Amino acid sequence: MKTEPPARSHSGPMIDRRSLFRGAALGAGLLASPAALAASARPGFSSGVASGEPSATSVMLWTRYKAEQDVSLEWEMAADTEFRTIVAGGDVEARAEHDFCVKPVATGLEPGRTYFYRFTAPDGSQSCMGRTMTLPVGDVARYRLGVFSCSNIGFGWFNAYAHAAEANEFDLLLHLGDYFYEYPGGTYPSAEERVAGRDAWPDAETITLADYRLRHASYRADQDLQRLTQLYPMILGWDDHESANDSWEGGAENHQPENEGDWSARKRAAKRAYREWLPVSDDDWASYEIGDLATLFRLETRLTARSEQFNIAKILAGKTDQEAMVAALAAFRDDAYRDPSRTVMGMTQEAWLADGLKASRASGKQWQVLVQQVVMGKLASASSLLDGLAGSAPDYVRRRLIASSLASKAGLPANMDAWDGYPAARERVMGSALEADANLVVLAGDTHNAWAFDLAQDGERVGVEFAVQGVTSPGLESYLGSVAPADLRRALVERNEELRWADTSQRGYMAVELTPQEASCEWRFVGNVRQRGSSLAGTHRMTSAAGSRRLA
Numbered sequence: 001m002k003t004e005p006p007a008r009s010h011s012g013p014m015i016d017r018r019s020l021f022r023g024a025a026l027g028a029g030l031l032a033s034p035a036a037l038a039a040s041a042r043p044g045f046s047s048g049v050a051s052g053e054p055s056a057t058s059v060m061l062w063t064r065y066k067a068e069q070d071v072s073l074e075w076e077m078a079a080d081t082e083f084r085t086i087v088a089g090g091d092v093e094a095r096a097e098h099d100f101c102v103k104p105v106a107t108g109l110e111p112g113r114t115y116f117y118r119f120t121a122p123d124g125s126q127s128c129m130g131r132t133m134t135l136p137v138g139d140v141a142r143y144r145l146g147v148f149s150c151s152n153i154g155f156g157w158f159n160a161y162a163h164a165a166e167a168n169e170f171d172l173l174l175h176l177g178d179y180f181y182e183y184p185g186g187t188y189p190s191a192e193e194r195v196a197g198r199d200a201w202p203d204a205e206t207i208t209l210a211d212y213r214l215r216h217a218s219y220r221a222d223q224d225l226q227r228l229t230q231l232y233p234m235i236l237g238w239d240d241h242e243s244a245n246d247s248w249e250g251g252a253e254n255h256q257p258e259n260e261g262d263w264s265a266r267k268r269a270a271k272r273a274y275r276e277w278l279p280v281s282d283d284d285w286a287s288y289e290i291g292d293l294a295t296l297f298r299l300e301t302r303l304t305a306r307s308e309q310f311n312i313a314k315i316l317a318g319k320t321d322q323e324a325m326v327a328a329l330a331a332f333r334d335d336a337y338r339d340p341s342r343t344v345m346g347m348t349q350e351a352w353l354a355d356g357l358k359a360s361r362a363s364g365k366q367w368q369v370l371v372q373q374v375v376m377g378k379l380a381s382a383s384s385l386l387d388g389l390a391g392s393a394p395d396y397v398r399r400r401l402i403a404s405s406l407a408s409k410a411g412l413p414a415n416m417d418a419w420d421g422y423p424a425a426r427e428r429v430m431g432s433a434l435e436a437d438a439n440l441v442v443l444a445g446d447t448h449n450a451w452a453f454d455l456a457q458d459g460e461r462v463g464v465e466f467a468v469q470g471v472t473s474p475g476l477e478s479y480l481g482s483v484a485p486a487d488l489r490r491a492l493v494e495r496n497e498e499l500r501w502a503d504t505s506q507r508g509y510m511a512v513e514l515t516p517q518e519a520s521c522e523w524r525f526v527g528n529v530r531q532r533g534s535s536l537a538g539t540h541r542m543t544s545a546a547g548s549r550r551l552a
Helices: 034-041 159-167 209-220 223-231 263-277 312-316 322-333 347-362 395-409 423-435 485-495
Strands: 044-052 059-066 071-078 086-094 114-120 130-133 143-148 172-175 233-236 286-290 294-298 367-371 440-444 450-457 460-467 499-503 508-514 518-526 536-545
Touching (some): 059 071, 130 223, 159 518, 322 395, 440 508, 460 536, 499 536
Parallel strands (some): 044 233, 172 233, 294 367, 440 460
Antiparallel strands (some): 044 059, 114 130, 450 460, 518 536
16 A cells, blocks of 8 residues: 555663764764755765674675775774774775775674774775674574664655664664655655755656666765664665666566666666665675574565566556446456466575575574565455545545555455565465464565554464554555544454554654564654654554464
8 A cells, every 4th residue: 555656672782872973973964955965975974884784793884985086995893982902894995986885894703792883084084983783693582673664855854763773772773675765856745745955866766877876875964864874784675766666577667668768777777876875785685694583584576576566557447337347357356366477576586585484493493584575464445545535635546546445345455566466476475484384574664654464374374564654755644634543444454354453644663573482563653754853652562472473
C-alpha cells in the first residue's frame, strides 16, 4: 500500500560526547540547506563519516574529501577516543573517479568491540571522529537493531534519525531502502507539500551518474543523517527510489526510455553512486552472523532479477462495468498471477537464502532475520478505504483504490509491488523457511506505514514480520483523512488474517531487539516531521517468543 505517486534500555556502548566531537566536529548549523550543499562542494571534509558491512573482525569505513585532484588520505582506527591505542590504519586515495569518496576496510579487529576512527588529509585537517562496532561471537544475551526506511527529505526533517542518535542504545542500524528519492522538485512532494529549506539537488529527476551523486550529496548535508552514521555502523539495501519508482530488472514505472535513455545505463549509474556514497559492499546480497543468536540475511529485491510488477489498471483497461472487471481479475488470478517463473529475488538468490537458512539453524542460531525491502505479509484492501477517500485525493490515488477494492473482492492483494504480488516466489521463500525449521523474522519497509504480521503457509506458521513506517514519507493518512486511524487499522486487521496490527498515520522508526528467548519490536513515532525535533509522540511494542512463530 504505497501512497506515493505512480511516476530506552541500553545495550550499546556509552560514549563521552565531548570526546566524540573533539577535533573536526559537525557544525551546529549544518542542515540540508543550499549553503550546506555548497559547502559540500568546497575542498575538504564536509559529508561526515560512516561505517558499515561489519563482521566479527572487520568493518568498512567511509568519508568524502573533496579536492581539486586525487589526494591520499590517512585513516586510523583506535580502541579509545584519544587514539592512544591504534588498532588499524593505512592510506586511501580520494579520487575524482569515485567522486572523492573512500571506503577502506579495517581488518584484524576483535569481535563485539567498540572502535573509533578518523581520516586525515595531507594538510593536517581531519574528519570528525566516528564510532563503530564489530559483530559479536559466541553467546549473545541481547542485540539491538535500529531500523529505518523511506526518508524523503522534501517531506520534512529526519527526526527519526535524530532520536535514534540521541538514544545511544543500538548495536547496529539497518536501512531497508528508499534512502533517498529520485523525483524532480515539485513532484513528490509537491511544491505545496515541501517543507521550506528541505531541498534535494539536482532539482531535476536523477537520471545520470552526476545526478545521482548530487542527490546523495544533498542528503548527506543533513546534520541528523551525519550524526546517526557517525555513531553506529549501518547495513543498507536499496529499494526502488535509489534508482526509480517501482523498479524491476528490466525497467521501472518512473523510467521512460524515449526521453530518459537506456534503463541499463540508468541502473548502472544509480548503483555506482550508491556504492560510492555509502559504506556498502559490491555484493548484491550478503549474510551477517550475530554470534550464536542470529543470522541476518540482506536481500536484493529490485534490480537483479525481479520480474515486472503486474498492473491491475491494465487488467481492467477497456472494462466498463463491474461484472466484467471482476471476471477479468478472476481470470488473471487463476492464470498469470500464479506464474511460477516470476521472481522477486531470482532463483540464484533464492537458493542462496534456502541454504543459508538451513546452515543458520544447523549451527544452533535462534533467529533467522530477513533484512529486505518490501512487505511479505498478505494484505488486501478493506472497503473502508474507498468510503474514507479524501475529496482532495489525487486522481491516481482514487484510481488505485478503486482497482484495489475490486482486486480484493477477487482475492488479489492490495499491492502488486510487494511479495504478495509474486505468490509463487513468496511460497518458495516460505517453504525454504519451513524446511530449515527457521525462526523467521522478516523486516520490511517501502509502504511508509507500520505493520505487524503473522506469516503462514497453507495454515502452517512460518514466522513474523515487522514492517517499518517511513522516516518522513507520508502514509495512508495523507489520502484517507476522513477515516480515523484506529478505524482503518480495525478494518484492515479484520480483512487480513495475517495482519495483527498497523499504524497508517505516523512517521518514525523501529527498535528491534533479539534475545535467546524472544524477538521484539518497538515502533517509535516521532512528532510532526515538518518541524525539527527528536521527541517521540508515542510507541507500540510487540513480541514473538522463540519457537512460536507468531506475535504475542
